[in-house]
Amino acid sequence: MQLKGLVRFFTILLILYSIYELSFTWVVRSHENKMQSKAKSFVAQNYANADETLKDSVYKARLKRLLDSTKDVTVHYSFTGPVSYQKAKEEELNLGLDLQGGINVTMEVELSGLLRSMANNTKDPNFLKALENANVRKANSSADYITLFVEEYKKLNPNGRLASLFATGNQDRIKVTDSDDKVIAAIRQEANDAFDRTFRVLRTRIDQFGVAQPNINPDRDRGVITVELPGVQDEERVRKYLQSSANLQFWEVYKIEELQNSFVAADQAYNAIVTGSKNTPATTTPADTTKAATTTPADTSKTGKLSEEMKKDTGKKAADTTLSGKRSLMQEFFKPGLTVAIKDTDALRSYLNMEEIRSAFPSDAKFAFGIPARDAAGKQEKVVPFYVLKTNGSEKPPMEGEVVTSSRPTFDQFGKPSVSMTTNSVGSRQWEQITRRSYEQKRPIAIVLDDIVYSAPIAHNGPITGGNTEISGNFTPEESTDLANILKAGKLPAPAKIVQEQVVGPTLGENAIHGGMLAFGISFLVIFILMLVYYNTSGWIANIALILNLLFTIGVLTGLGATLTAPGIAGLVLTIGMAVDTNVIIYERIKEELSKGKGYIPAVNEGYKRSLPPVLDAHVTTLLTAIILFSFGLGPVKGFATTQIIGILLSLFCGILVSRWVTAWFTNKNHHLEYFTPLSKRIFKHASFKFIEYRKVAYVISFIVLALGIGAIFNGFDEGVEFKGGRSYVVAFDKDVTKDVEKIREDLTKSFGEAPVIKTIGANNHLDITTSYQIENTSPETGTMVLNKLKEGLHNYIPANKSFEKFDKENVIGRTTVLPTISDDLKSGAKWATFWSVLIIAIYIFIRFRDWRYSLGTIIALLHDVLVTLAVFSFLKNVVPFPLELDQHFIAAILTVIGFSMNDTVIVFDRIREYSHQMLGAPKEVVINKAINETLSRTIMTSLTVFLTILILFLVGGEVTKGFAFAMLIGVVTGTYSSIFVAAPILVDLGGKRALAASNGSTGNEKPATKTKPAIAKH
Incomplete structure (x- = not known):
């Protein structure tokens, strides 16, 4: 093996990398367990007699406080130095919602409002009717909304020009003389910008949930944004917060000198609270769990104990006092420039909400935080500015975002980045009044979106009239672009609505983890033992490759920031079954060579050499289906596909290169591995079953399957909620x-x-x-x-x-x-995924074997497998004691079955191709029979390992994957059957008497290197 040094290097590197990546998960769990113990101890000491609802509320709030306050605590060390808890949390293995509970929503960005806005809210009846028709068609069409609108408008007004609708409100981009194509391009550009603005607003809002690992995936082409919020259970808050309109406001800001007395009074009140000299009643009711996170300090009258807990748990030093020995709000929380550490914002907000401290500030004061600044290197700082907004006693701000008509990044007269903003006539008057007060009083104007201050400029050059404003400052080009987008987002004509929502309770998550890990452990143990029982000492090589494959897969998943879901665990279980497939193919070939009387080393070399083409073919076909599944899947199914893709690639590395290196190492030590056991010597020895002779019986069975598959369509299916809404x-x-x-x-x-x-x-x-x-x-x-x-x-x-x-x-x-809108999209995606899987595999087989008969045989075998699975799910839906539903998991199973079936079929096809060279002149029936018999041991062993792992997943893996596992069980059986009785035999009846072509372009007329008779001596 020429590359053994390189293989050894990469193997060791991958081992170290995987252990390093998984170490983050270990240290994070260790740290969180410590904080959980502290939170429980706090509740036990201070709320021993409280009801369970209050205890649970305080525990969650206390735990959140402890985790927030220790974000910067060093919990690990990397090659670059100390690693904080926050950084380690970002690097740990992500668990999906189905494993830890939480909320998953798919949001669709609505573009009808954008079109209305761009058309200057025209009352044109054709325009309004086209919008209405496009909305109706969107529910059952995969086309994008703009295409649907244009089609509907042209139906209603064939001679109408789009420029006449959109030029008035978009004079800087669209002219009255522009063609429809140019107008459509401008609309699409604005739609893309609107999607990005909506995504930015959602991302900022999601940050407010305090989720350590939110997963936000925008899909601009489909106009949807998928959001996962692990650990969040308050669905009403999520729904309300994510779907609310953007709230852009302009407020006046208190100057720091106006608040000096307020901060002194606030310091005195704070000192009385935290030193225990004044008892503070709870400011929330026991049932107010949504506010618990921001009111914990006030949740107890035992403030002396609370002070001690703060000293120990939040990292605050007892020495953080004023010269008089008192605790100071300013010293505890504020940094120079009236900034606050991000990790302290929740704690500060909760203190400011206490009546004793709140009353120290003016009655019209409203507290807000800004966005983190960036240093010279562009790195986000760990502090945010603190603002006290001046409301003048009104809940309505002096100006709101609806008056902003446009904004864009530009450069001022000195060439520095700035932002140009234009308002309508109402906004012009409001802006003049605000800027007049700002100029006269040198008072900042806070630009606030969703209660976050993005900028606070001062009108230095007098009141601004006319509605055109240039906002300048020490902006970077990126910051000016962001601010311009924020000002645009104030209108947000393309809001997002929730079209799919999933809430998983912690109980279901715990059950999914327990079932998945139990299935994983049992499967690993069963396959581990089976390899030793069937392959003797060489089984240890397969098991070493299996262990490394799993370690590398989980390590790479962690390193890529992928999310492990219950289907992802199913993917790991399936990886266990398929990871040994490479070794099974190689070992069966080595056993054949040894049975022919070859020496140990030549047999091993020949086994690895001749196994490479079928191994590559089998893995490529499986990989293709996994990639297609990843492209069309959503959420957990995408996680399954990710796991499968990584597992397949690493299976090739471990099964071929690592196994070969370890085998060579044993050989160099004069330790020859054993490939036979008494059991494996007897099974399928000299197999000479006449499969081809029974092909007509198989054809009859296949026609029955075809009839049942068609009948299943009329009999109907139980569609999961994903498909029917x-x-x-x-x-x-x-x-x-x-x-x-x-x-x-x-x-x-x-x-x-x-x-x-x-x-x-x-x-x-x-x-x-x-x-x-x-x-x-x-x-x-x-x-x-x-x-x-x-x-x-x-x-x-x-x-x-x-x-x-x-x-x-x-x-x-x-x-x-x-909602029905997304369910139709999912059904359409599922159909296309299945179609492309079959077609792409058929094309690959044609390219690989250069014979259309192999491709046609492949398509027939795959359709056979799909129809069998469909028939079972249709006719047994009311028979079996568990749900048989058509959903994303079912599609994942179908595509996996397609890949697995091709895995089997390709092995047989490869052997047929090989024997077509060796047995020139022999009847096709003889060649195919011999190929099937010679690969029978491998086919059964692979099918058995996969079947056992899926059976274990079905029995103990939990409800989330039960339907998937059942479909896979059916698929493994029918895939094995179709490879032997459908795909291969059909080659006999295709192409008349023409010989089977080989992939190297042979015509079938070459002279055999050896006589035919020795080549078929076993028959």
Whole structure:
């Protein structure tokens, strides 16, 4: 092996890299466990007699405070120096919502408002009707909204010119004489800009949830933004906050000299609180869990103990006092320039909200934080400016974002970056008044979006009239661009609405982790033992490759910042089964060479050499389906595809290069590995089954499968909520309700006015209830209304005195909402994913084998596998005791089945190609029979390892992956069958008497190097 030095280097490097990446997860868990213990200790000492709701609220708030205050504490060391908790948290292995609970939403950016705005809110009836028609078509079309609008407008007004609609409100970009194509290009550019602005606003809002690892994925082409918020459970707050209109405001700011007496009084009040000289009552009710994070310091009258806890837990030093020995609010929290460390903003806000401290400031004062500045190197600083806004007793600001008509980054007269802003006539008058006061009083004007101050300029040159303003300062070009976008976002004509929503409770997450890890552990143990039982000492090489493959896969996932989901764990379990496939192919070939009487070293060399083409072909076909799945999938399914892609690539490295290097190492030490055991010597020895002779029987079976597959379409399927739209709730009861499902359905039908779909899921006290009630209603309060209807329908099974809040928190442990718009997109994506998988694999097979018969045989075999799986899911949907639904997980299973089936088929095809060279002149039936028989041991072993791992996943992996695992079980069996009885035999009846071509371009007329008879002596 010429590259063993390089292989050894990369193997050691990958081991160190993976261990290093996983070390972040370990130190983060260790640190968080310590903080959890401190939070529990705090609750136990100060709230021993409180009710559970208050304890839980205080615990969460206290834990958040402790984690926030220790963001900069060193918990690890890297090659570049100390690593803080915050940095380690960013580098740890991300867990998906289905593993830790939280909320996932898919938001669609609406462009109808943008078009109205660009058309200057025209009342043109054709324009308005075109918008209406485009909105209707969007629900069932994969085309983008602008294309749909243009098509509808042209239908209504074939001779109408788009420039006549859009030129008036966009004179700087569109002229009356512009062609429709030019206008459409301008609209698309503005739509892209609007999407980016909406994304920026959402990203800033998401930061306010305090989630350590939010996952935000914009997809501009589809006009959607997917947001994952691990650990967040307050869906109403998320829904309201993310869907609210952008709130751009202009406020006057108090000058620091105006607040000197206020800060002195605030210091005195703060000192009285934290030193225990004054008891402070709670400022929130026990049930106010949403505000607990910002009011913890006031949640106890035991302020002496609180002070001690602060000294120990927040990193504040007891010596942080004034010369008189008193604690100072200014010294505790504020840095030079009236800035505050980001990690202290929550704590400061909670103190400022206390009545004793709040009363020290003017009654019209409103507190706000700015955005972090950047140093000369462009690195974000760890402090933010603090502002006290002057409201003059009004909740409405002097000017709001709706009056801003345009803004853009530019340069001032000195060539420095600035921002140009234009307002309408109303805004012009308001802006003149604000800037007049700013000029006369030297008072800053805060530009505030969603309660965050982005800039606070002063009108130095007098009041600004005419509505045109240049905002200058020490901006970088990037900062001026950001501010211009913020000013544009004040109008936000393209808001985002939630079209898909999933809430996973912590209980479901814990069950998913437990089931997934149990399946992972058992699968690993079973395959580990099987390799030793079947391959003797060489099985240790396969197991070493397996261990390294798993270590590298998890390490690389962590390094790439990928998210591990329950389907991702399923991908790891599947990786266990497929990782040994490479070794199985190689070992079976080595066993063949040894059986022919070759010496140990020549047999090993020949085995690795001849196994390379089929191994590459098998992995490439599987990789292609995984890439397609990644392209079309969303959320957890994308996580599964990511895991599979990485696992496949690393399987090649470990199975071929690492295994070869370790084998060579043993050989150099004069330790020859054993490849046979008494069991493997007997199984399939001299197999000579006449598969081709039974192909007509197989054809009959295939026609029956075809009929069943077509029949399945008419029989129908249970579509998951992802595909049909609706709201799905996983409800936990206090007792077994499996016998009461029909009665529950009747009660819910009365409540909803329509029959829901109810399935048992997991334990006998869990039901999955799906309804389309009010699914078209997208108003913020709809979710609460539907949940109330659900509780009303379950009144016979829920304690009568249980409140809505408790029902929501304790009984509803998971929920999913999908609007019809996104469900149609998902169905369309699923169909295209399946189509492209089959087509691309067929093209690859044609290129690889240069014979259309191989491609056609491949397509028929793959369609056979898909139809069998569809038939099973259709006709057994009401038979098996678990849900068989068509959803994203089912599509993931179908594409994985396609890849696995091709894995099997390619191995047989490769051997047919090889024997077509060696057995020139032999009948095709003989060549194909021999190829199938010679690869039978490998086919069965691979199928067995994958089947066992999927069976274990099905039995103990949990409900999230049960449907996926069942589809895979069907697929493994039918894939093995189709490779042997469909794909290969069909080559006999295709192309008449023509010989099977080889990939190197042979015509089938070459003279054999050896006689035919020895080549088929086994027959």
